[in-house]
Amino acid sequence: MNKITQKCVHIVGSTYINPLDVIKLVACINYTTIYLASGKQYVVALTISKVHEVLHPYGQFIRTHKSHVINMAYVLQQTPNGLLLKNNETIDWSRRRKKGVKEQLRKFAR
Numbered sequence: 001m002n003k004i005t006q007k008c009v010h011i012v013g014s015t016y017i018n019p020l021d022v023i024k025l026v027a028c029i030n031y032t033t034i035y036l037a038s039g040k041q042y043v044v045a046l047t048i049s050k051v052h053e054v055l056h057p058y059g060q061f062i063r064t065h066k067s068h069v070i071n072m073a074y075v076l077q078q079t080p081n082g083l084l085l086k087n088n089e090t091i092d093w094s095r096r097r098k099k100g101v102k103e104q105l106r107k108f109a110r
Helices: 048-058 095-109
Strands: 009-012 015-017 022-028 031-036 041-044 061-065 068-071 075-079 082-085 090-092
Touching: 009 041, 009 048, 015 041, 022 048, 031 048, 048 061, 048 068, 061 090, 061 095, 068 090, 075 095
Parallel strands: none
Antiparallel strands: 009 015, 022 031, 022 068, 031 041, 061 068, 075 082, 082 090
């Protein structure tokens, strides 16, 4: 399992976040909403791919669907249609990504 050592990462403008606090990213056209464990949300004028690029080096973020990236540390269990997060929210995965998501979750859990 990869450890996050840096406290905050720069997303855009004056937005800095701790990658450990990110639960998920949700895309809406060219904007991305970043959901934090504290309940805060940030909407940034970047595509989900760009935000995922910034967080990808931390090794615990996975694209489950064209509009979702989740922090694997917040996954409680797998369901037939997706993932149940620790906040009791279910995130769907695409059929195309399902196999890869399961494999990455297996590697992350080790």
